[in-house]
Amino acid sequence: MIWDWNFTFQILPVLAQAAVVSIEATLLGFVIAATLGLVLAVIRIAVPWTAWTISVLVELIRSTPLLIQIFFIYFVFPKFGLVLDAFTAGVIAIGIHYAAYCSEVYRAGFDNIHRGQWEASIALNLSSWTTFRDIIIPQAIPPIVPALGNYLVALFKETPLLSAIAVLELMQTAKIIGSETFRYTEPITLVGLFFLAMSLVSAALIRALERLLNRRTVR
Amino acid sequence: MGIRTLVAMLVVALAVIGVLATQASYRLFLPGLLQGAQLTIEIAVLGSLLAVVMGVLAALARMYGPAPLRWLATVYVEIFRGTSALVQLFWLFFVLPQFGVTLDAFLVAVLALGLNVGAYGSECVRGAIQSVPRGQWEAGAALNMSRSQMLRRIILPQAFIAMIPPWGNLFIELLKSTALVSLITLTDLAFKAQQMNQNTFKTIPIFTLVLLMYLAMSLVISIGMRLLERRASLGLARGRAA
Numbered sequence: 206m207i208w209d210w211n212f213t214f215q216i217l218p219v220l221a222q223a224a225v226v227s228i229e230a231t232l233l234g235f236v237i238a239a240t241l242g243l244v245l246a247v248i249r250i251a252v253p254w255t256a257w258t259i260s261v262l263v264e265l266i267r268s269t270p271l272l273i274q275i276f277f278i279y280f281v282f283p284k285f286g287l288v289l290d291a292f293t294a295g296v297i298a299i300g301i302h303y304a305a306y307c308s309e310v311y312r313a314g315f316d317n318i319h320r321g322q323w324e325a326s327i328a329l330n331l332s333s334w335t336t337f338r339d340i341i342i343p344q345a346i347p348p349i350v351p352a353l354g355n356y357l358v359a360l361f362k363e364t365p366l367l368s369a370i371a372v373l374e375l376m377q378t379a380k381i382i383g384s385e386t387f388r389y390t391e392p393i394t395l396v397g398l399f400f401l402a403m404s405l406v407s408a409a410l411i412r413a414l415e416r417l418l419n420r421r422t423v424r
Numbered sequence: 425m426g427i428r429t430l431v432a433m434l435v436v437a438l439a440v441i442g443v444l445a446t447q448a449s450y451r452l453f454l455p456g457l458l459q460g461a462q463l464t465i466e467i468a469v470l471g472s473l474l475a476v477v478m479g480v481l482a483a484l485a486r487m488y489g490p491a492p493l494r495w496l497a498t499v500y501v502e503i504f505r506g507t508s509a510l511v512q513l514f515w516l517f518f519v520l521p522q523f524g525v526t527l528d529a530f531l532v533a534v535l536a537l538g539l540n541v542g543a544y545g546s547e548c549v550r551g552a553i554q555s556v557p558r559g560q561w562e563a564g565a566a567l568n569m570s571r572s573q574m575l576r577r578i579i580l581p582q583a584f585i586a587m588i589p590p591w592g593n594l595f596i597e598l599l600k601s602t603a604l605v606s607l608i609t610l611t612d613l614a615f616k617a618q619q620m621n622q623n624t625f626k627t628i629p630i631f632t633l634v635l636l637m638y639l640a641m642s643l644v645i646s647i648g649m650r651l652l653e654r655r656a657s658l659g660l661a662r663g664r665a666a
Contacts, residue, residue: 397511
């Protein structure tokens with residue numbers, strides 16, 4: 206028998222528990238990515254001489270595989286006395302990896318703000334921090350949101366990589382079920398269906414959000 | 425980032441690998457890692473070819489195909505974009521054999537990564553075709569060209585230039601995803617690294633070399649795509665100037 210429904214219902218609760226871990230990793234990773242990305246983008250603009258260094262750093266992070274970065278943080282950091290548990294190491298790696306992508310999104314958002322806005326705030330004698338907080342960021346954020354949303358979905362789809370350092374998220378749980386029962390069809394297909402459902406729903410949400418934000422800016 | 429910066433980064437990366445290779449603790453690992461890199465490159469090249477074919481076919485099917493073909497292409501794109509590359513890899517590797525189809529790991533790797541990136545690629549092909557101004561179609565119609573003639577001779581050559589940068593990014597994504605094949609027992613660069621790490625615990629030299637090697641490969645792709653873009657748009661610029 207190719208697909209066993211009884212078995213499917215039996216493993217569903219276990220996978221649901223693992224899904225919670227995947228979602229936790231996604232949210233924590235995204236918080237790191239979104240904040241660190243913003244910090245990088247702001248430093249880049251506020252301190253011009255860092256621009257080159259930051260863009261090289263972003264290029265370095267984006268050009269190497271996330272899996273290797275996860276291994277790097279998990280295996281190399283302990284050599285410097287910083288022992289992290291697998292979940293933390295994985296979340297930090299994912300967060301840093303996507304921070305590189307997010308910082309480019311913020312940068313594009315900031316670049317879209319007309320130069321005149323900066324000049325106007327200089328004319329009003331605003332500090333560059335006030336300009337950022339009250340003028341640039343409020344205008345830059347709305348067009349950035351959908352792009353960040355896309356990276357949130359992409360990040361979520363990378364969480365199965367955590368299975369490589371034995372974090373008990375969806376993929377690792379599916380693999381364990383598979384190796385115990387010799388049935389891989391149901392667990393792995395369910396994991397795939399779960400990701401498919403989540404990404405279709407979030408794509409629809411992002412589109413709705415985009416429409417909402419557009420309506421507000423047009424008005 | 426300019427092409428000069430990229431070339432400079434590549435030179436620095438290769439120089440650092442070279443300098444490290446003179447150190448005994450690093451030299452030990454280089455031959456094994458290079459062996460792994462060879463498999464990584466093979467999978468990346470074949471996967472990229474499949475991705476381009478699938479991307480173009482899926483985009484054309486979704487835009488101009490008859491209804492059933494359109495649906496099929498949409499389902500393909502949504503499934504492969506909606507799930508992780510790792511899930512797809514595992515599904516082809518572990519589940520397909522239960523349906524009586526056993527593929528060897530190398531083939532699974534090329535198929536999964538090619539189909540995955542092809543699904544993303546189809547969106548960038550679609551975007552590039554749509555970015556060609558409507559007037560170009562109208563001009564083709566005025567010349568009494570058939571739809572496929574217009575597509576082949578007018579639209580696709582122009583869309584091609586717009587497609588180069590996003591495909592460059594996708595090829596880099598694909599190269600990075602090849603690290604996943606280490607999890608289905610292929611002895612690529614990532615697998616060699618893990619294996620050596622488990623045997624020797626010389627974590628720092630191994631993973632430093634591996635990161636530098638992936639970086640060098642990504643930079644080669646970036647630089648190649650920039651050169652291709654420059655060459656391809658040369659004809660366009662000349663045409664505009666004339």
